[in-house]
Amino acid sequence: MDRIRIVGGNELNGEIPISGAKNAALPLMIASLLTDEPLVLNNVPRLADVKQLERILENHGVDIAVHGRRLTDDDEAGQQMTFTAQTIVDTCAPYELVSTMRASFWVIGPLLAREHEARVSLPGGCAIGTRPVDFFISGLKQLGAEIDIDEGYVVARAPKGGLIGGTVNLPKVSVGATHTIMMAATLARGTTVIENAAMEPEITNVAECLVAMGAKITGIGTRTLTIEGVDRLHGATVDVIPDRIETGTFAMASAMAGGNVLLRGGRVEHLQSALDILGQAGVDIAQEEGGIRVQRNGNGLQAVDVDIDPFPGFPTDLQAQYMALMTRSTGVANIRETIFENRFMHVAELARFGADIRVEGQVATVTGVPELRGAQVMATDLRASVSLVIAGLAATGETMVNRIYHLDRGFERLEEKLRRCGAEIERVPG
Numbered sequence: 289m290d291r292i293r294i295v296g297g298n299e300l301n302g303e304i305p306i307s308g309a310k311n312a313a314l315p316l317m318i319a320s321l322l323t324d325e326p327l328v329l330n331n332v333p334r335l336a337d338v339k340q341l342e343r344i345l346e347n348h349g350v351d352i353a354v355h356g357r358r359l360t361d362d363d364e365a366g367q368q369m370t371f372t373a374q375t376i377v378d379t380c381a382p383y384e385l386v387s388t389m390r391a392s393f394w395v396i397g398p399l400l401a402r403e404h405e406a407r408v409s410l411p412g413g414c415a416i417g418t419r420p421v422d423f424f425i426s427g428l429k430q431l432g433a434e435i436d437i438d439e440g441y442v443v444a445r446a447p448k449g450g451l452i453g454g455t456v457n458l459p460k461v462s463v464g465a466t467h468t469i470m471m472a473a474t475l476a477r478g479t480t481v482i483e484n485a486a487m488e489p490e491i492t493n494v495a496e497c498l499v500a501m502g503a504k505i506t507g508i509g510t511r512t513l514t515i516e517g518v519d520r521l522h523g524a525t526v527d528v529i530p531d532r533i534e535t536g537t538f539a540m541a542s543a544m545a546g547g548n549v550l551l552r553g554g555r556v557e558h559l560q561s562a563l564d565i566l567g568q569a570g571v572d573i574a575q576e577e578g579g580i581r582v583q584r585n586g587n588g589l590q591a592v593d594v595d596i597d598p599f600p601g602f603p604t605d606l607q608a609q610y611m612a613l614m615t616r617s618t619g620v621a622n623i624r625e626t627i628f629e630n631r632f633m634h635v636a637e638l639a640r641f642g643a644d645i646r647v648e649g650q651v652a653t654v655t656g657v658p659e660l661r662g663a664q665v666m667a668t669d670l671r672a673s674v675s676l677v678i679a680g681l682a683a684t685g686e687t688m689v690n691r692i693y694h695l696d697r698g699f700e701r702l703e704e705k706l707r708r709c710g711a712e713i714e715r716v717p718g
C-alpha cells in the first residue's frame with residue numbers, strides 16, 4: 289500500500305489550483321439518472337470516489353464519456369465528462385459497489401423517480417459514526433414510496449403512476465437526504481416541500497443543475513426547498529463548483545507551515561465561517577481576483593474555539609484539519625463536533641506527533657505545544673488523513689502517513705500540489 293513521506297519545516301509559497309468539489313461532482317453524476325439525454329459536467333475531479341461512482345452508474349446503464357486528457361500527472365484542468373442514461377438497465381445497486389462509498393446510496397432517489405422502483409444496498413463510507421438512512425426512508429415515504437429492508441438492501445417502490453409530491457421535514461440537516469429527496473421530487477406529481485433542508489453550496493450546485501435540466505425548484509440556498517414535479521427532465525451542461533473543503537484544507541496547511549499561498553479558484557463565500565476563524569487565529573486571508581490568498585502574519589497562531597455546524601457554519605469536513613492546526617497554537621482551543629458522533633479518530637494519531645488533546649463527549653480540547661515531532665501515523669478516514677499531512681508539514685523530522693487510500697478518495701494530486709509550493713513530500717509506493 290502506498291504511503292506518504294513528509295519532512296516538515298518548509299514554508300509553503302506559490303499557487304495551489306483548487307479542483308472541482310467531490311461532494312458536488314458525486315450527486316451531479318447521480319442526477320444524470322433522471323434523464324435519457326446527456327448531462328455534461330465540467331471540472332470533474334480525478335478521484336477514486338468519482339471512479340467508484342462511474343462503476344455504479346455504468347451498472348445502471350449509464351454511458352460515460354471522458355473528453356480530453358485523463359489522469360496525467362500535471363493535468364490541472366478538471367475533466368469534462370458526459371453521462372447518458374438513455375435506458376436504465378438495472379434498478380439494483382449491489383452491495384459490492386455501494387459498500388465503499390456512502391453517497392452511492394443516493395441513486396435511490398432518481399431510480400425511484402424515473403423507474404418507480406429501486407433496490408439499493410445499505411451504504412458504507414468513512415467510519416465516522418453510525419450514519420443511518422432513516423431520513424431518506426421517511427422522506428421517500430412522504431412522497432408515496434413503499435419501502436422494505438431486505439437482506440441488507442433498501443427496496444423501494446413508487447405508487448402506480450410515480451411518486452407524489454409531499455412535505456418532508458428533516459429532523460436534522462442532512463446533505464444526502466436533501467440531495468436525494470430533491471432529485472426524487474423533480475419527477476413526482478405535484479409539489480414537494482423540503483423543510484430544514486441542507487443549504488451547503490453543493491446542494492445549490494445540484495439544484496441549479498436540476499433547474500438547467502428542466503426542474504422547477506424555488507428556495508435554492510435556503511432551508512426550505514419547493515419542488516414542483518415535471519413530466520420529464522432533459523440534458524444540460526453544468527460546471528462543478530470548486531472544492532471548498534480542499535480550499536479550507538490548503539488554507540490550514542498554509543497557516544500551519546507559514547508562507548504565502550494563492551488558492552486559485554477558491555471562493556470565500558463557500559467557507560466564510562472557517563476563514564473567519566482562521567482570521568481570529570492570526571492568519572491573513574484576502575479574496576483576490578484569481579482566488580484566496582493565505583498568509584501567516586508574524587504573531588504566531590492563537591487558539592480559537594470552534595463549534596462545528598451545517599453550512600453556513602464551520603464544516604465538519606474541516607474539523608480534523610483545524611484540530612491539527614490548533615496543536616501548534618498558543619493557548620487552549622475547544623472544538624465541538626455536533627454532526628458526527630465518532631469523528632475524533634485522528635486525535636490518537638495527532639498525539640503521536642506530541643499533540644496535547646483531550647476528548648470529552650463531543651468536545652476536543654487542544655492545548656497548543658511548542659513543537660510537533662515527525663512520526664509514523666495511520667490515516668483513518670478521508671478528512672482525518674489530511675490532518676496528519678498538515679501536522680507533518682510543521683513537525684520536525686520525518687513523518688510517514690500509512691493507509692493513504694483514504695486520501696485518494698477525496699484529494700486530487702495532494703502531494704504534488706504541496707510539493708510545488710515548497711513542501712518536502714512524496715508518495716512512497718508500497
Ligand code: UD1
Pocket residue numbers: 310311312314390391417418419420421422423424425460461462463464465490604605627628629
Ligand atoms: C455529506 C458529505 C460529508 C459531510 C456531511 C456533513 C458528501 C458526499 N458527503 O455526508 O462529506 O461530512 O455531508 O456535512 O456530500 N443522519 C441521520 N439519518 C439519515 C441521514 C443522516 O441520522 O438518514 C445524520 C448523520 O448520521 C449525521 C447528520 O445526519 O449525524 C448529517 O449527515 P449528512 O448531512 O446526511 O451526511 P452525508 O450526506 O452522509
